[in-house]
Amino acid sequence: MxxxxxxxxxxxxxxxxxxxxxxxxxxxxxxxxxxxxxALGTLMLLHGIAKMQNGIDPIIDAVAKAGLPPLLAYGVxxxxxxxxxxxxxxxxxxxxxxxxxxxxxxxxxxxxxGDIATLSKNGGWAIxxxxxxxxxxxxxxxxxxxxxxxxxxx
Numbered sequence: 786m787x788x789x790x791x792x793x794x795x796x797x798x799x800x801x802x803x804x805x806x807x808x809x810x811x812x813x814x815x816x817x818x819x820x821x822x823x824a825l826g827t828l829m830l831l832h833g834i835a836k837m838q839n840g841i842d843p844i845i846d847a848v849a850k851a852g853l854p855p856l857l858a859y860g861v862x863x864x865x866x867x868x869x870x871x872x873x874x875x876x877x878x879x880x881x882x883x884x885x886x887x888x889x890x891x892x893x894x895x896x897x898x899g900d901i902a903t904l905s906k907n908g909g910w911a912i913x914x915x916x917x918x919x920x921x922x923x924x925x926x927x928x929x930x931x932x933x934x935x936x937x938x939x
Contacts, residue, residue: 807932818931819875825921826873829885833865847895864888872925875934882925889919 807815836844845858868884871877893901893915900911910916930936 815931830869878930886922
């Protein structure tokens with residue numbers, strides 16, 4: 786009996802498993818994650834490109850005024866150029882999203898802290914764009930990059 790059990794287990798262990806096609810829900814999840822990554826990465830990258838073209842003197846001033854080393858202002862290029870590029874291609878997406886989230890926390894604290902409890906002329910929250918970027922970055926960090934990414938597990 787023991788020999789029969791070992792034979793059955795050995796045959797079962799060797800049986801190839803056919804790959805299954807992803808379900809519609811899995812496909813939708815992955816496409817949704819891709820859209821989140823592309824939207825956040827592209828929109829944040831445009832802010833970074835604008836800073837590359839126009840300079841970051843206001844950020845340097847705000848960082849210095851906050852008592853932080855002015856060199857820290859150059860981190861904006863990591864948060865608004867490098868991290869968005871990595872996010873778009875899906876390489877180190879979770880880490881890139883966290884870098885963008887930290888960048889947005891600094892942006893809100895240094896440049897928009899006076900607007901946190903303010904409504905815009907249109908009735909929206911004065912920092913709704915910054916809050917949206919922060920929330921999207923946290924969502925991508927929590928959800929991961931999805932299957933349509935260069936580094937799915939990173």
